[in-house]
Amino acid sequence: MWLTCSSIGRKLVMAVTGVCLVLFVTFHCLMNGVALFWPEAYNDVCAFLGANWYALIASIGLAALFIIHIIYAVWLTLQNRKARGSSRYAVTSRPVQVEWASKNMLVLGIVVVAFLVVHLIQFWAKMQLAEICESCVVEGGEAIPPQAGTLFIQIAFSQIWTPIVYIIGFVALWFHMNHGFWSMFQSAGWDNDVWIKRLKCIGCWWTSIVIALFVAQAIVFTVQARKGFYNDNEGLKQQYIEFREEMNAKHVECEPASESVEVLTIINE
Numbered sequence: 001m002w003l004t005c006s007s008i009g010r011k012l013v014m015a016v017t018g019v020c021l022v023l024f025v026t027f028h029c030l031m032n033g034v035a036l037f038w039p040e041a042y043n044d045v046c047a048f049l050g051a052n053w054y055a056l057i058a059s060i061g062l063a064a065l066f067i068i069h070i071i072y073a074v075w076l077t078l079q080n081r082k083a084r085g086s087s088r089y090a091v092t093s094r095p096v097q098v099e100w101a102s103k104n105m106l107v108l109g110i111v112v113v114a115f116l117v118v119h120l121i122q123f124w125a126k127m128q129l130a131e132i133c134e135s136c137v138v139e140g141g142e143a144i145p146p147q148a149g150t151l152f153i154q155i156a157f158s159q160i161w162t163p164i165v166y167i168i169g170f171v172a173l174w175f176h177m178n179h180g181f182w183s184m185f186q187s188a189g190w191d192n193d194v195w196i197k198r199l200k201c202i203g204c205w206w207t208s209i210v211i212a213l214f215v216a217q218a219i220v221f222t223v224q225a226r227k228g229f230y231n232d233n234e235g236l237k238q239q240y241i242e243f244r245e246e247m248n249a250k251h252v253e254c255e256p257a258s259e260s261v262e263v264l265t266i267i268n269e
């Protein structure tokens with residue numbers, strides 16, 4: 001098939017999956033922004049995007065996009081290396097920054113995937129996956145309802161290594177997205193000199209705004225989590241109790257585990 005057999009077809013697949021992933025990352029960043037200002041509304045969005053059929057279809061589509069993008073990336077890189085042989089180490093006249101990001105797209109992609117694995121374990125596995133499995137995740141001996149997104153932010157960002165790992169992931173994502181943004185248009189045949197310059201400028205702004213927002217979110221979540229904000233807020237505590245009752249009504253085991261645990265006091269107070 002043309003999309004797998006020809007080099008242009010493969011680049012087009014990279015470009016189309018790349019555009020969809022940029023749109024997902026932008027949407028995700030805006031959704032997290034809700035948690036900064038309206039944490040209760042954020043939990044409502046998390047509940048809406050739980051194990052419902054529409055959210056599951058979106059998640060499966062997203063996973064397919066990531067997998068296709070990664071497989072084609074490795075394939076294209078190996079193909080380019082084979083075609084260029086030892087000349088890939090030759091000195092070229094291209095600018096240093098462009099050269100660095102474009103040469104290291106695979107490595108940058110691997111750092112982003114490593115970040116993603118940690119991130120999915122911290123959030124997705126405890127939220128959507130837990131809901132699919134009809135269970136409540138137990139943290140520190142306490143059952144937490146999967147809709148309580150802000151409690152998972154509390155747990156993740158109160159650990160000091162979380163913002164460090166996230167910021168490393170964001171930096172890699174900045175380079176990866178910044179380069180990928182214009183190069184996917186170029187791959188799709190849009191290599192007009194004037195437009196490539198404009199696309200590089202749009203790509204740089206777009207990527208920088210998205211990544212700056214992610215960094216700001218990681219900093220605010222860390223400061224708030226260390227103050228225990230998502231544990232102590234009255235409105236949130238009420239919402240956690242309602243989520244737990246919803247889970248219990250669905251006959252999912254989401255009862256407090258032990259009186260002595262910190263999170264239990266948070267939810268039950």
Ligand code: HEM
Pocket residue numbers: 025028032046049050058059060062112116119123124127128149152153166173214217218
């Ligand atoms: C401050 C930074 C971030 C926070 C607080 C955050 C938070 C979350 C939360 C709460 C979920 C679970 C949503 C649910 O299952 O209902 C989630 C899922 C996810 N996040 Fe993030 N995220 C951040 C950054 C990122 C970045 C930079 C990427 C991509 C490179 C990313 C990729 C994903 C993916 C792929 C999912 C799974 C989506 C699905 O359920 O289908 N996240 N994130």
